[in-house]
Amino acid sequence: MPATSSPRRRPHSGSRRDEAARLAVLHAADDLLAEHGFGALTIEAIARRAGVAKQTIYRWWPSKVEILLDTLIEDSEKRFPVPVEKPTAESIRGYLHGFARFLSHDPAGKVLLALIAEAQHDPGTAKSFHERYLGPRRAQERDMLAQAIEAGEVSPELAPDATMDALVGPIVYRALTGTSIPPGLIDTLIEVLLTPRSKHP
Known part of the structure; x- marks a missing residue:
């Protein structure tokens, strides 16, 4: 450890994401990592905590x-x-x-x-x-x-x-x-x- 442009974001496929759901996923991943560590973090757990479908997460993020x-x-x-x-x-x-x-x-x-x-x-x-x-x-x-x-x-x-x-x-x-x-x-x-x-x- 950041040209002055903002960090590049990976393009996402699938339908346009609902911002509230997107933020819920990010916050859930953040919280679960702090609570349980990287090894125990799963897409299933993130989906449950965020209140979104697992398939929805996989449409937005590959991992x-x-x-x-x-x-x-x-x-x-x-x-x-x-x-x-x-x-x-x-x-x-x-x-x-x-x-x-x-x-x-x-x-x-x-x-x-x-x-x-x-x-x-x-x-x-x-x-x-x-x-x-x-x-x-x-x-x-x-x-x-x-x-x-x-x-x-x-x-x-x-x-x-x-x-x-x-x-x-x-x-x-x-x-x-x-x-x-x-x-x-x-x-x-x-x-x-x-x-x-x-x-x-």
């Missing part, structure tokens, strides 16, 4: 992974959008703090962690995860850094992708291992990785 990806994309955009309008060092700091809160306290953060774990041993999940979520968000993050660099707000010594990996990697690692994410960790990462060298003591 539970695609349902979870829709949930993750929408919740990420709402909870910690990538700063794209004249980003500053402080807005990047806020973005990372928002990301840490998302992983630590938001049910949708568990979706992200579950998909990271599942992608390690399932190539199909890894492909969809990269194409639909990681790739588009990383493109937004690159643009954020490029704008901040151009404005003289930050001066990273690493390339953009390596900079973002170094910033988000420790946050994701601590979340995956169930360790708290102290605010001071993020502040230190910002100071070391993004502060222009002339501003270091």
Whole structure:
């Protein structure tokens, strides 16, 4: 861990979906994952919790992974959008703090962690995860850094992708291992990785 366009959504087949039912499915998948974990999550359980037919879900999504990806994309955009309008060092700091809160306290953060774990041993999940979520968000993050660099707000010594990996990697690692994410960790990462060298003591 996101060109400035919104993350690409996979086209869905079938009849036009009812928005209330669509949201019910996304919320049900989110809640059930938090309650029971990825392995126990089934289309049948999602259908029961959402109050929709299983066949309806299969018309809209081919798998539970695609349902979870829709949930993750929408919740990420709402909870910690990538700063794209004249980003500053402080807005990047806020973005990372928002990301840490998302992983630590938001049910949708568990979706992200579950998909990271599942992608390690399932190539199909890894492909969809990269194409639909990681790739588009990383493109937004690159643009954020490029704008901040151009404005003289930050001066990273690493390339953009390596900079973002170094910033988000420790946050994701601590979340995956169930360790708290102290605010001071993020502040230190910002100071070391993004502060222009002339501003270091």
